[in-house]
Amino acid sequence: MSTATDYLLHLADNALVLGQRNAEWCGHGPILEEDIALSNVSLDLIGQARLLYQLVASLQGGDATEDKLAYFRDTGEFRNYTLLELPHSGPLSGYAHASLDYGTTIVRNFLYSALMALLWEALEKSANADLAAIASKSLKEVRYHLRHSRDWLVRLGDGTDESHARTQAALDHLMPYTQEFWTGSPAEAAAFAAGIGVDLQTLKADWDGIVDGALTEATLKRPLLEGYVSEGKKGLHSEHLGFLLAEMQSLARAHPNGNW
Amino acid sequence: MTTALKEWPLWEVFVRSKQGLEHKHCGSLHAADAAQALDMARDVYTRRQEGVSIWVVPSAQITASNPDEKGELFDPAADKIYRHPTFYEIPDEVGHM
């Protein structure tokens, strides 16, 4: 695979996996208005994924399609951040189940949107014009996602004792996974070298600023990071991605020659 | 907190469908505060490009005229036909006025 496709797949898988996760709320949101809002976030993410997969497919040529890329690659071939594949709950083994926790959803959307608001902006200057165009479109979307999740983060952190505790717990659980943002990967390094991608390190100070500002307003404590650094973007995932993909891909794979 | 106060307040939503047009009432929704009402109005009422600008107003803040007073409020305007341009006949040769 070329430099560009590896990197584009990382971006596409991020969008798809988080879109898939957020869509789990559809019909189960804490209030109707929020159910609708979160579906909009999902639709934006799936839209981004589609554009990126289409771009990869056009670069790969042959019979590659967005759906082949989404539905017929296995867990180890997915390049998304581990953060994005985790269920909406505290730490759990892959086959364990828990109720959807809105605190987890909001914290994750906030941490990721804060990154992508910076990354898409930087990618507007990508040497790959198609990617730059996708970045411009996605930037508008993610700015709204950031606003939505940040506002909620403040509400939940500041709200009640229960919401504060739940949100702090979600932050303690998820924050360590953001270390993956700042560790390099061959795909990112190659994309940066080719002028297609961005050196994430250059975004870290701004990201810290966004995060710290919101956490202060939300009266939440930023956890100290140590220990395991996830490696989803290199294809080494949590136990959860396998289940997510098994479900997502089941129908398409049961009818590999189907027309949808 | 009593149960009655557990419900988010109701807001009326007004949307400007395009630049140059007025904001028009399009419905209502529940939100905890004004900023949230605005965001939710965006998500609920402009999913199909219905708007370029939104106002939200707490429903409780709207003062409405009393339907029982409809007669005294609005009927007196009915016979003021001289307020309308069509009341006046102007010779054709004047053209459009």
Added chain:
Amino acid sequence: MYTQSFNVPDAPDGKTVPLAPSKEDAALQAAFDTRIDADGRIEPQDWMPEAYRKTLVRQISQHAHSEIVGMLPEGNWISRAPSLKRKAILIAKVQDEGGHGLYLYSAAETLGTSRDQMLEGLHSGRAKYSSIFNYPTLTWADVGVIGWLVDGAAIMNQIPLCRCSYGPYARAMVRVCKEESFHQRQGYEALLVMMTGTEEQKAMVQDAVDRWWWKCLAMFGPPDADSPNSAQGMRWGIKRVSNDDLRQKFVDATVPQAKVLGVTLPDPDLKWNEERQHHDYGRIDWNEFWETVNGNGPCNKERLATRVKAHNDGQWVRDAALAHARKQQSRNMKEAA
């Protein structure tokens, strides 16, 4: 979606509803009747008979409940949609149904009943919703068939409601109907594409049609002869077309669509009647319908429990937002002071 034009009574809530206004001022009643007879609109602050208000609250809230319960059968396939395009379409569609619920709850709230009160009715099992959503979605083709037939039936039901005598309900229905045509078309088109696919896909479509057809016919509610409430609804302008007329219209519209699609509607008695200039169709199993309405369908318990769980699980989120808003307000007040 989705009214069930039957408008069945909810389980009793202990309060009795006087059928005819008794002590109301006769002049107000007369003015109301005159306006209704002239096909005028009633607005929230206008005087209205208590029975009219109660009937509307019941009908609109049943309609709203149907929309949000109706998110569940199709939502069941979002995670497994077989292409990204279909996934996006389905999320947007299910999301729309949530929006419809929201518009309708808002319309009912103008009658002085809070959304919480209406939800309490749903969650306690007292309030009814459309029986169609108490059946399971077993394959992906069910998503297409629901769009085509269930939304199709709902549109038939809902278009006349855009002229309903109660202004906020009528306006909500205008917005709903605009969105519904996307629902039916996306469903039908999804099926058309599947019918160009493998034999298994075609069989899947036919199987879904077989399972949903009769339930869709029942959606229009009991035959006119057995719908005692219909006459009053018609009188009040909150029901415009009778159950049987709507059902007939639906059958007549659907037969040619089924032909284009290449599926068989599972009714041996379905045939064109030259004399009536309509299709005849077979007998609907009303026993099954009432069983399902009364709580004994295959998914009643699951649907209700799922709604209750989402509501209860969301309580802390709603409380937090309200608590934050109040804190902010008092902080702002302190600042101003």
